[in-house]
Amino acid sequence: MKKLSVLFGAVMMVVSVGMAKAQKIATLDLVSVLNAMPEKKKADTDLKAFLDAKESEIKKKTDVMQTKYALYTKEAPTKSEAENKARQEEMQKLQTEAQQMSERAQKDLAEKEKLAYAPIEKKVMDAVNKVAKANSYEYVMDVNSTGLIYKGGPDATPAVKKELGLQ
Template structure:
């Protein structure tokens, strides 16, 4: 019985080593490929334009608020307490509007970014799958990952770039 368990353990070790060696693993410079894709560059440019427009809109509103604050501060001693209180309420309302504009711009930017990058990521994932299947890779891992302690396997980056026409 003891011989059988030792034999079984030895067989399991040989099988597990054989299975580990049979797996084909490649790395991929995901960021390098993404940065080389024209679709990503266009999405980045569109997002920058969108963000610049939103920031300009918010800055215009903030500058108007600053001008009113300065005007109201200078005129405050000459105005009645009721007028100053109304002006404070108006400034507070403007400040709330600016905060709402910033929140909305942030949400709009995130939605636009997600929509812009989704087709780029899908295209990359489809090509990685195609290259992995064509080359028999069991796993393709991001070469930029800090999880790697040592890597000397196949680099799939050139094959993916070639498939993308980059």
């Protein structure tokens, strides 16, 4: 009986190892693929231009605010209490507007990123799926992921780049 259980254990180990070797796992350098795509480069350029424009608008607003603040601070001793209070309220309003403008810019940027990157992500995922099916990969892991424990299998990066028509 004891020999039978030892034999059964050995058979299970051999079967387990055989099943593990049957799985085809590949790695993919997703960052490399994305950085090689002209669509991604164009989206990055467009998003940077959008961000720069928004930052310029916000800077203009804050420059006006700082100029008024300096003027109001300088003139405060010569103005009445009511005028100083009105000016203080105006400064708070300008500060709130600048903050809202900044929050709106961040929200707009996030929406633009989502719209710009969605077709790129779909194109890459379609290519990954096609390459994985063509090469019978059961798993394709991103080499940049912290979850990657072992990188010894085939690298799917060149095949995905070829599928996308990149270098």
